[in-house]
Amino acid sequence: KAGVTQTPRYLIKTRGQQVTLSCSPISGHRSVSWYQQTPGQGLQFLFEYFSETQRNKGNFPGRFSGRQFSNSRSEMNVSTLELGDSALYLCASRPRTSWLGNEQFFGPGTRLTVL
């Protein structure tokens, strides 16, 4: 099976712009989670989608949003970019939203740089 894929792998934007990142989960996986990784704040949970519905949300401002399509692919959007949004954005998928007997697999991440 192919692993979790994320596109693009690298992105450079300027303050005030918006950005959309994409994540394709492992085939058959219906739960997709997004994380932000920065040197200062570490790894932080953004949100989780399952069956096209947001199931959980971390403590991020409304500028961060996401969605999931019927094929389980997910996108996250960040509007009005700030310098502090520079980070590695990780996507992870697992078969179901339940964690019992489930393992989550991470993608390689999208490195976003905001200038």
Place this chain on the structure above:
Amino acid sequence: AQTVTQSQPEMSVQEAETVTLSCTYDTSENNYYLFWYKQPPSRQMILVIRQEAYKQQNATENRFSVNFQKAAKSFSLKISDSQLGDTAMYFCAALLNNDMRFGAGTRLTVKP
């Protein structure tokens, strides 16, 4: 507050020796999941080992084992027979009330 703390920012170990990475967490929940993830340089994050809080037996995966002390809220990772490929950032994580919390990470270097 539900937090995860890794008190060792960096550690090193000689190849073939054993090393223990520490992790403590804070929660009032009784049922939760704990994880250790490995993030090699410029490579993807992978799961090393997981522990369900309701299980008293410590999880083991080949050279990796945990010491889970529920009352002390401690979840340390022991790596036996360290290999050069174990060099990576190691993150302790806890799934608490459907919120995945990560520690700040421990950078482990295995020296030849």
